Amino acid sequence: MNRRVNLDNVVKEIADILDEKHGEDIVILDVSKVSNLSDYFVVATANSDPHMGALREAILEYIEKETVEIIYYDKGKGYDWMVIDGGYFIVHIFSKKGREFYSLEDLWLNAKRYTYRDLVADEDNTRQ
Numbered sequence: 001m002n003r004r005v006n007l008d009n010v011v012k013e014i015a016d017i018l019d020e021k022h023g024e025d026i027v028i029l030d031v032s033k034v035s036n037l038s039d040y041f042v043v044a045t046a047n048s049d050p051h052m053g054a055l056r057e058a059i060l061e062y063i064e065k066e067t068v069e070i071i072y073y074d075k076g077k078g079y080d081w082m083v084i085d086g087g088y089f090i091v092h093i094f095s096k097k098g099r100e101f102y103s104l105e106d107l108w109l110n111a112k113r114y115t116y117r118d119l120v121a122d123e124d125n126t127r128q
Helices: 009-020 049-065 096-102 116-127
Strands: 024-030 040-045 081-085 089-094 112-115
Touching: 009 024, 009 040, 009 049, 009 089, 009 116, 024 116, 040 096, 049 081, 049 089, 089 096, 112 116
Parallel strands: 040 089
Antiparallel strands: 024 040, 024 112, 081 089
16 A cells, blocks of 8 residues: 555554554544544454553553643443543553444544554554
8 A cells, every 4th residue: 555644643653552452353434524623543353351551551642642632531440342532542442342332433434544554554654
């Protein structure tokens, strides 16, 4: 794939954190042209409830360091879908069951879709 990925650095870093913490099936949806909710959705799957909490905490820790304002985030546990709302980006962390059931990406078919592999491949190409 030879398309240039031009995403916000905070959004890219969140995707990197999700990958480092073994989040699965990481996808970024650029919804800026199809929604007034946000510019980006970052979507990932956690493999367990503790994993979901660990992904949330790692992202919140990074966001706090970057002094990005958080509008809302789910604080509990035992969810199939957890949200971190940073205004211009919203992180969606799903259980496997929740990701299949809610099928968020299918609701936003008109959005530009980037997989984490797209981001990594693009970064590799720009370093050469």
